[in-house]
Amino acid sequence: MGADAAVIGTGAAGVKGHAASAARHFAGGGGAARRAPASARRRQRGQALLLLLPLLALLVLALLWVFDSGQVVSEKQRLVNATDAAALSAATWQARTLNFESYMTRAVIANEAAIAQSVSLRSWSAYMERLLPGTALLTRWLPILNVATLALERFWTAFNQALQPGLTGLEGLLGVVDHDLAAAQRLMDAVALEAVPEVVRGTLAANDARFRLSEGGELLLLRWSADWVRFSSLYGGAFRWRQADVLARSLDGFTTNRRNTFRPPLVGGLLRFEKRGGTELLDFETWRGVDTLSMHTAGNLLGGGVRERLPLAWAGAENGQFNRRPASHGGSLRVNPRATRLALATTLPQRTWRGLPSLRDLSTTQRRDFNPPHLVVRSQLSADALPLAGRALGVARLPDPRGRQQETGAAITGDGLFAESAAEVRFTRVAPRRDLARELPSLYSPYWHARLVAAERASSVFAAAADRVPAAWLEVLP
Secondary structure, eight states, X not given: OHHHHHHXXXXXXXXXXXXXXXXHHHHHHHHHHHHHHHHXXXXXXXXXXXXXXXXXXXXXXXHHHHHHXXXXXXXXXXXXXXXXXXXHHHHHHHHHHHXXXXXXXXXXXXXXXXXXXXXXXXXXXXXXXXXXXXXHHHTTTSHHHHHHHHHHHHHHHHHHHHHHHHXXXXXXXXXXHHHHHHHHHHHHHHHHXXXXXXXXXXXXXXXXXXXXXXXXXXXXXXXXXXXXXXXEEEEOGGGGHXXXXXXXXXXXXXXXXXXXXXXXXXXXXXXXXXXXXXXEEETTTEEEEEEEEEEEEEEETTEEEEEEEEEEEEEEEEEESOOOOOOOTXXXXXXXXXXXXXXXXXXXXXXXXXXXXXXXXXXXXXHHSOOOOOEEEEEEEEGGGSOOXXXXXXXXXXXXXXXXXXXXXXXXXXXXEEEEEEEEEEEOOSSOOTTOOOOOOOTTSOOEEEEEEOOOHHHHHHHHHHTTOOHHHHTTOO
């Protein structure tokens, strides 16, 4: 038992010793295992950095591309806004030019109507001076009425002597003013040919000194100049019928037709007094007014045709070139032919009026088929002027969208940015006419306004071709 116990005890101790030895063995082996991965990590250090650097480079390039794209979009929008402003400013200048010409035309027509009224007043005043002495003879049997008639006769004689030279001088002055107004109208129309292109260039430069017209834009301005020249015409010489027609429809009743008929009671069928008078424009160079009064009687007591028997009063007034062409003068030549001939024979013509001036109005083609000239502005911002960060990396060209349509209206090419804008003038009344009639466009009414419109495809293709824009962009034009 004791020996067995000793053996067992020794075995237990041996087992413990073997266990301890095994633990030391495995402990020593584990330390060697931990030391091996540390060495491997030292050999693999920096491998992640090799992967991170290309990724970082890609991120930097992406950032630069985003920055450059933002710069392109921003510059593109500024270019489009400047182009719209240039087109609208130039069209506004055109509208103001046309309104100025319309105001000049209206002033000329108003002054010519005043001249016609002045000639009418001189003719009528001279007629009254000749009529009053005859009236005084009829009233000499009525002392009270005769005194008033004689006083009126003396007053009218003095009044007419002062009126005639005063109105003659006024007619000459208004004539000079009218020709000056017509000259100002022609000058303004010519100035627009130089001013409108300068307004376009000036507006672009005022927005940004880097903005300028492209080669195609310069050609479009030349085309506009040709359209502007054909838009209106000068109505001079025999073509002054245009302003003469408007003037004739602007005269008042006293100027055109001074008529009256007096039929005495009981004998009105056999005896009557016909007053006729009127002022007319002869051959665009002469204003002439005639006033007549004649007694008309029947051929016999049984009636018959009533015709002029006795001229009672007559007078005339004339200003302009010498002209003896017969005219109606409110029916005076037809109703009172004898008195009319006496009036023409006793009229002292004046030469202070220089004739109806030549005025501008829409051309015959435009009055038939109204089509105002389109002003198309095509601007450019060169690639070298763009503030791009990509140039620091040697990227000299802009991103090309390859047919991608630009909603803002500008195209990106290797040559830079292009923008187009079109504007035109329209004739629109602020308020409708009282007679509800439609008023046609003309240079007699200042109702011209400017507005932006869509550019015509033909103009865009023509300008883009002149700018040598790639065909890929031409294909996406609307």
